[in-house]
Amino acid sequence: MSKKRPAAVALAGALCLVTAACGSSTDKAAGTGGDASAAAAKSGYPVTLDNCGVSEKFTKEPSRVVVMNGASVAEVSTLLSLGLGDRIVANQQHYGMSEVPGRVDAIKKLPTGNVKQNDAYDIPREAMIGLRPDLVLSTTSYGFDEKNGFATRDQLKQVGANTYVSPQGCTQDTSKMTVADSYRLLRDMGKIFDRSDRAEQLVAASHKHVADVSAKVKGEKQPKVMVLFSNMAMGGNDFSSVVARGIYNDILTKAGGRNAFANASRTSFADLSREKVAATDVDALVVIGYNDPDPAAYAKKLLKEFPQWPAAKNNKYVTLSDSMYLGPSNDLAVEKIAKMLHPGKF
Numbered sequence: 001m002s003k004k005r006p007a008a009v010a011l012a013g014a015l016c017l018v019t020a021a022c023g024s025s026t027d028k029a030a031g032t033g034g035d036a037s038a039a040a041a042k043s044g045y046p047v048t049l050d051n052c053g054v055s056e057k058f059t060k061e062p063s064r065v066v067v068m069n070g071a072s073v074a075e076v077s078t079l080l081s082l083g084l085g086d087r088i089v090a091n092q093q094h095y096g097m098s099e100v101p102g103r104v105d106a107i108k109k110l111p112t113g114n115v116k117q118n119d120a121y122d123i124p125r126e127a128m129i130g131l132r133p134d135l136v137l138s139t140t141s142y143g144f145d146e147k148n149g150f151a152t153r154d155q156l157k158q159v160g161a162n163t164y165v166s167p168q169g170c171t172q173d174t175s176k177m178t179v180a181d182s183y184r185l186l187r188d189m190g191k192i193f194d195r196s197d198r199a200e201q202l203v204a205a206s207h208k209h210v211a212d213v214s215a216k217v218k219g220e221k222q223p224k225v226m227v228l229f230s231n232m233a234m235g236g237n238d239f240s241s242v243v244a245r246g247i248y249n250d251i252l253t254k255a256g257g258r259n260a261f262a263n264a265s266r267t268s269f270a271d272l273s274r275e276k277v278a279a280t281d282v283d284a285l286v287v288i289g290y291n292d293p294d295p296a297a298y299a300k301k302l303l304k305e306f307p308q309w310p311a312a313k314n315n316k317y318v319t320l321s322d323s324m325y326l327g328p329s330n331d332l333a334v335e336k337i338a339k340m341l342h343p344g345k346f
Contacts, residue, residue, distance in 0.1 A: 044194050051188075052141060052170035054153055056162045061193050062135035066113065067091045069122040070139025071290075073098075073107065074166060074327040078185050080106055081202055081328040082195045090115060090131050092123060097289050097321035099332040118149050125151040133161045135192070139326075140169035164188070166326060175245040175268045179210070179254070179330045182247070186328055202328060209331040210254050213338045216345040217256030223283035223341050224260035225252055226311070227324075230287050230298035235271030242277075244270040248286075251330055255337035257284065282309040284341055285317035288324050295319040316340060 047058045065084075067076045069092035076093040077100075079085065085106065090113025098104050113131050118124040122143060128136065128151040136156055138144055144153045144163060153163045167181035167188075168174045183203045190199025227243035234240040243249075244265035252259055260282050264270035285302060289295030296319050303312040311317065318340040323333035339346050 044191075044196070047191050047194075049164075049188060049191065051163075052165045054163070056164065058162060058192055061087075062162065063087055064089045064132060064134045066123065066128065066131050066133040066136045067093050068136065068138045068143045069093055069117070070143060071121075072139040072166075072325065073322050074182070074185060074325055075137040075139065076107055076110070077103060077322060077327045077329065078189050081186070082189055082193065082198050084189070084193055084195070085110060087193070089113060089133065090123070092117070095322050096291065098329075099321060099323040099336070100329050103322070120148050120150075122150065124149050125155070128156070129159055132159070135162045135164065137164050137166070138169070139166050140172045141165050142172055162192075164192070168326075173267070174247070174326075175266070177247040177268075177326060178250040179206075179247060182206075182326050182328060182330050185326065206328070206331040210334050213331075213335050214254050214256070217338050217342045220256050220342050220345070222253075222256060222258045223310075223316075224281055225257045225284045225286055225337075225341070226260050226277075226280075226282045227252070227286040227288065229290050230292045230295040230319075232290060232292075234269060237271045238274040239272040239277050240269070242270045242272050244268060247326060247330070248324060251324060251333050252286075252337065254334045255341060257337060257341050278306055278308070282306070282311045283314075283316060284311050286324070286337060287317060287319045289319055289321050 045059055049056050065079070065087045067079070067088060067090070073093045073095045076091050079088060080103065088110050091107065091110040092112065092115065094107060096104060115123050115127045133156070142148065144150055146152045156163050167184045168177040183206070186199045186202055187196070190196040227248050228239065229241035232241040242261050242264065243259065244261050244267065246268040249259050249262060260280055261270050261272070264272060285299050287295045287299040292298065299317040299319060303309070303315065303317065306312055318336050320333050320336060323329040
């Protein structure tokens with residue numbers, strides 16, 4: 001869910017037995033007695049990606065993948081959507097909620113690597129090296145910062161591991177992120193794992209779903225929507241988890257809405273007083289649940305606190321989780337928000 005880190009806190013050895021299910025496609029092709037380089041060429045390798053100014057060359061499909069935390073589920077969800085769960089030897093991403101049936105259980109079943117997290121709620125350098133990865137995924141460049149106790153990209157390269165930072169994560173500024181970045185993540189993973197056909201199918205299906213929804217609400221008045229995380233404090237004011245910019249706004253636009261607080265901050269989130277929130281006309285709420293078992297209760301509480309809002313008078317709200325983040329399921333958020341904002345069009 002890079003998705004942007006939803007909290008202003010530091011980003012919070014399973015052995016993969018090499019079987020037919022866990023080995024790389026290149027290994028399997030070479031194992032038939034054919035030439036390894038010919039097999040690699042046939043499967044599309046080598047693949048080179050420029051990632052945050054670092055050239056990453058892949059000579060075969062990774063088979064020991066470590067997914068760092070980053071308070072995200074974008075990377076692990078993308079791998080699962082491509083059918084690559086058996087390549088993961090350690091996953092630190094967990095959300096507990098999803099718009100996709102079965103995703104929560106699928107993530108729970110993945111190995112964790114029995115890692116003891118550091119103070120930044122992620123995999124420390126020594127533990128990372130001990131996992132013997134051949135690919136490490138991080139939501140932002142923070143995950144490869146040595147001063148925070150993490151293995152650097154150079155250190156991982158020295159032990160034979162490629163690294164990857166998700167779109168818009170190079171500078172850790174996700175305020176310009178859009179749904180296109182979710183598609184880029186899918187396509188990049190498709191290239192790395194020789195699953196480009198599958199990635200393109202997923203992108204095309206999402207494009208079509210979003211286009212169909214957007215067509216139904218085209219020309220309608222765009223309600224002003226407040227997007228925020230339930231029961232989460234990220235700053236000093238009463239409302240410190242209010243979304244201002246980023247992928248959320250792109251999703252809102254595609255759903256026929258607009259962010260009521262888009263100008264409240266130059267960064268992804270705004271830290272607002274109760275007075276500022278009360279003085280803004282809010283036509284609808286989108287409440288994102290993160291480690292909150294009942295975001296709907298939070299939404300109802302807000303509507304009661306601000307009875308002057310049109311949202312309160314019309315009981316307009318929807319709760320979402322991972323589909324509002326960077327990841328493979330943004331089309332589901334577009335549909336759910338559009339149905340809440342423009343029910344007569346569905």
